[in-house]
Amino acid sequence: MCVVIVHVCMFVMGKRPGGAAFFSLAFAFWLGACADSKPADTPFERRAFELELSELEIHASGVDRFAHCPSSGSLGQAWIPAHVSEAPHDSAVTERAIELTLKPFRSCYNKGTLHRSNGDGRAAIAVRVGPGGKIASVENYATCGLPIDVVDCMVTEASHLTLEAPSDGSTRTVVIPSVFAPRNGYTASGGGASASDAYAAETYVIMEQARPGLHECEKRAHVGTTSAQAQGVFTLQLDPQGRIVQQNVEPWSGPEELKVCASAVLSKLGFSSPPEGGARIHVRIAFNPRRASP
Numbered sequence: 492m493c494v495v496i497v498h499v500c501m502f503v504m505g506k507r508p509g510g511a512a513f514f515s516l517a518f519a520f521w522l523g524a525c526a527d528s529k530p531a532d533t534p535f536e537r538r539a540f541e542l543e544l545s546e547l548e549i550h551a552s553g554v555d556r557f558a559h560c561p562s563s564g565s566l567g568q569a570w571i572p573a574h575v576s577e578a579p580h581d582s583a584v585t586e587r588a589i590e591l592t593l594k595p596f597r598s599c600y601n602k603g604t605l606h607r608s609n610g611d612g613r614a615a616i617a618v619r620v621g622p623g624g625k626i627a628s629v630e631n632y633a634t635c636g637l638p639i640d641v642v643d644c645m646v647t648e649a650s651h652l653t654l655e656a657p658s659d660g661s662t663r664t665v666v667i668p669s670v671f672a673p674r675n676g677y678t679a680s681g682g683g684a685s686a687s688d689a690y691a692a693e694t695y696v697i698m699e700q701a702r703p704g705l706h707e708c709e710k711r712a713h714v715g716t717t718s719a720q721a722q723g724v725f726t727l728q729l730d731p732q733g734r735i736v737q738q739n740v741e742p743w744s745g746p747e748e749l750k751v752c753a754s755a756v757l758s759k760l761g762f763s764s765p766p767e768g769g770a771r772i773h774v775r776i777a778f779n780p781r782r783a784s785p
Contacts, residue, residue: 539728540767542691544774545635547698549705551718551779553630554642557695560613560635564692571615571633571668572699578617578664584655588618588665595648596669603641611672612636616649618665624656632699637671639782645669686766694772697760704756709778712749721745722777725757729770733762749778 545559569576600612614634621627629649634642649667657663712719723743730736735758743750753776762770 539769539771540687540690540765542687542694542770542772544691544694544698544772546775546777548639548780549702549709549776549778550639551706551709552643553706554639554646555631555634555702556614556637556639556642557635560611561691561695562688565689568689568692569696570613570692571666572696575615575617575630575632575664575666578666579661580664580666581655581657584620584663585665585667588649588652588654588667591652592616592645592649592667592669596645599641599644599648600637600671603638603644607638610636611670612641613668613670614642614645616645616667616669618649618652618654618667620654620656620663620665622656622660624653626650626652626654627662633668633696635695690763690766690770693763697762698774701756701760704759705753705776705778708749708752708756711752712746712778718779719746719749720779720781721749722775722780723750723753724773724775725754727757727770727772729762729765729772731764731768733764733770735762745778 545557545561548556548558564570612635614637615632617630617632619627619629626649629646631642631646654663654665709719712721721744723740723745726737726739726741727735728737728739738754738758740750740754
């Protein structure tokens with residue numbers, strides 16, 4: 492059984508601290524749709540780039556994750572959404588937060604994987620520090636590969652922090668990117684990332700933008716106090732300029748209004764030009780999936 496360590500590195504405005512490994516992640520984009528018809532035959536369809544993303548779990552708790560981690564993409568490619576990584580920060584406070592969470596995060600991982608395979612995984616924990624140094628909120632981003640109870644534990648541990656308060660009385664964001672890797676680390680690829688790897692990595696980051704809207708959809712689909720459960724495969728077809736030209740959702744299981752709402756949210760995402768003249772993106776989205784037994 493492989494012994495897993497946690498490597499927590501600081502992410503500051505796209506820079507990495509001396510010697511710390513920086514792992515690019517990528518966050519998926521998808522486009523849902525209300526129509527179930529086949530994509531129209533277009534000139535670029537024969538050479539469309541096919542991209543299948545890992546399942547995205549949307550939980551009522553707000554702690555979401557991708558089931559598996561994507562390719563790292565190009566060296567130095569962003570894996571945390573810009574609105575999080577580029578928020579006002581203080582490097583000294585970030586270093587303190589990393590120091591305080593290193594052991595608790597490792598403990599979360601060890602407990603959560605005690606009866607599971609302990610592969611790699613990543614998560615960026617964003618802590619909002621308010622007046623008095625109290626934690627106003629904790630959110631997770633770029634989360635993949637980790638069991639959901641491990642992420643829940645990390646968020647809970649971060650909420651117990653007490654950090655230096657902003658001197659001007661404002662709210663400060665502290666981002667703690669955490670990478671769980673085998674003892675011998677990651678095996679570097681010899682040829683570097685391909686254009687398709689880089690595009691996939693970018694897509695995962697874009698998909699993060701849909702989370703708030705998907706949560707609103709899930710809340711509307713509640714029946715009383717019961718969280719809505721649903722899942723489906725969303726397919727988005729892009730033209731050579733990255734414009735959405737076709738949406739499809741099939742299969743789907745769950746409230747129809749949730750399907751329509753999720754499709755509308757995904758349709759607002761924007762993408763760059765695909766590497767091969769067009770693209771079809773496939774992603775399964777699961778709302779409040781049942782947790783697997785250890």
